[in-house]
Amino acid sequence: MNLTTFYLAFAGLVLAPLLGGLVAGVDRVVTARLQSRMGPPLLQPFYDAGKLWSKVIPPASHWQGLFVRWALVASLASDVLLAAGADVLMCFFVQAASACFVAMGAFCGNSPYSKIGAQRELFQLLCYEPVFLVAILAMCKAAGGFDAFAIMAAKGPLLYKLPLLIPGLLFVVLVKLRKSPFDISASHHMHQEVVRGVYTDYAGRDFALLEIAHWADVTVVLWICSFLWATGPLQMVAAGLAFLFAALLIDNISARLTWRYMVKVVAPVSLFLATANLLWLYLE
Numbered sequence: 001m002n003l004t005t006f007y008l009a010f011a012g013l014v015l016a017p018l019l020g021g022l023v024a025g026v027d028r029v030v031t032a033r034l035q036s037r038m039g040p041p042l043l044q045p046f047y048d049a050g051k052l053w054s055k056v057i058p059p060a061s062h063w064q065g066l067f068v069r070w071a072l073v074a075s076l077a078s079d080v081l082l083a084a085g086a087d088v089l090m091c092f093f094v095q096a097a098s099a100c101f102v103a104m105g106a107f108c109g110n111s112p113y114s115k116i117g118a119q120r121e122l123f124q125l126l127c128y129e130p131v132f133l134v135a136i137l138a139m140c141k142a143a144g145g146f147d148a149f150a151i152m153a154a155k156g157p158l159l160y161k162l163p164l165l166i167p168g169l170l171f172v173v174l175v176k177l178r179k180s181p182f183d184i185s186a187s188h189h190m191h192q193e194v195v196r197g198v199y200t201d202y203a204g205r206d207f208a209l210l211e212i213a214h215w216a217d218v219t220v221v222l223w224i225c226s227f228l229w230a231t232g233p234l235q236m237v238a239a240g241l242a243f244l245f246a247a248l249l250i251d252n253i254s255a256r257l258t259w260r261y262m263v264k265v266v267a268p269v270s271l272f273l274a275t276a277n278l279l280w281l282y283l284e
Helices: 003-034 044-053 062-083 088-107 112-143 148-152 165-176 204-229 233-253 259-283
Strands: none
Touching (some): 112 165, 165 259
């Protein structure tokens, strides 16, 4: 590892959670404006995380606390790998491991809501991860390389070659942001019948660490989505914001779907479109 790669990796480690926290703040502000409310300040997620950190509450079990830390390490590692220009497929598998650790920690809890949320988290994982994987493979094929720098150095926007990836990537963003109509495992909205689902038994510092892990995950997903228009830093930021605002708009105009509908309809259609685009690249 040369010095430049080390600096990039360190920047990814530090900046990714901060950017994810800002995304959470933008989420709250935009949602409040769409609902004609005043809403919280932009930095409210950081205030909430600080307040959670000040509460020393023992975890439901030893394993739960351990899974929280593994989830945080996996989430931050995926950001570090992506910032250092590593293989995007490796980043994909590492961030998927983080979601698995969150569900495993929820299974260690005492609340039935926690266990139901963990089951739904795994259902979501089985639905969106194949779509995300095929989308990444299509990007790598279109760019001619699997490392992040090769994709970002592709000639021209990849969107022209990968238009069918947009529904699938938007599906992934909605799930990772825990937004309607796919907020089935850990939504904070009042219409969620399993309270906070997978997060029910997490509290205090463990919950704060999970929030930071979630911010890091969101950064990775939006960063990979921005590869569709990676002709420059500003264009990538604009592409990531486009996916974010599209997800927020859908969240505010749609009702929550059941996990059965997601498994039977949304995931298969998204996977079919992404796979069709990938095959199109090989046949052209």
